[in-house]
Amino acid sequence: MKIKEAIEVINGSTITVLAEESNGFLHMYRRGFEVCANWFLEMPIDATNWDSICSDWDCLSNIEPQDLARAMDVIQRLLDTPVEERFPEKKYQLVVKRENPFCPKYVSNIITGFDELVFDLSKDEKEARIFSEKELNQIKEREPSLAPAIDAMKKEVKDDED
Structure with a gap:
């Protein structure tokens, strides 16, 4: 799965979660609270396992469980994709x-x-x-x-x- 595809899947299929890429990280926010400090998941775009993903569960309020499950599923699909395949080929x-x-x-x-x-x-x-x-x-x-x-x-x- 490519980074852009992951963002499109999350943003197109969730109501309460918004995904954005910035400064080498994939951030998951509660929709409406897209401020740097309000992410609940921060994944380095070259991460290879869950150990390198930071979480801030205090920012999870009002996130629908199915949206959180979708975000976690997409992250797992990214982790299963080799890093060099996550980006479009030049x-x-x-x-x-x-x-x-x-x-x-x-x-x-x-x-x-x-x-x-x-x-x-x-x-x-x-x-x-x-x-x-x-x-x-x-x-x-x-x-x-x-x-x-x-x-x-x-x-x-x-x-x-x-």
Whole structure:
């Protein structure tokens, strides 16, 4: 389960609990009391067990039991998810700045053959291929001499969801 998904599940399925991420922590509040000091659960987003989760049971007043159960279930699902899988994978475009730095070209495809390597380029950013970090690492492993160029061309693509 991803952090964003956990927040959406809690906020979309509970009446008295609100979840928010801030400063590396997932906080659970009583709805209407979203002040830093009024959380009842504080989970480091890289927590791997319940021992690292802080609780302040004094802030539990007026929380519905089913909402608390939902929050605890979601936390357990997060704890069961490896830390590196809790965050969306970064996505990149490869940008080549040729001739004119104000008119970049975008890699729309990479074609590899037995004895060839071709970069298809486009002036239109909408035609640029979006690569995951994993895909770029695979290309760099296959073609180690390209690694510095790929690293220089990487431009992170932000999803609307992030």
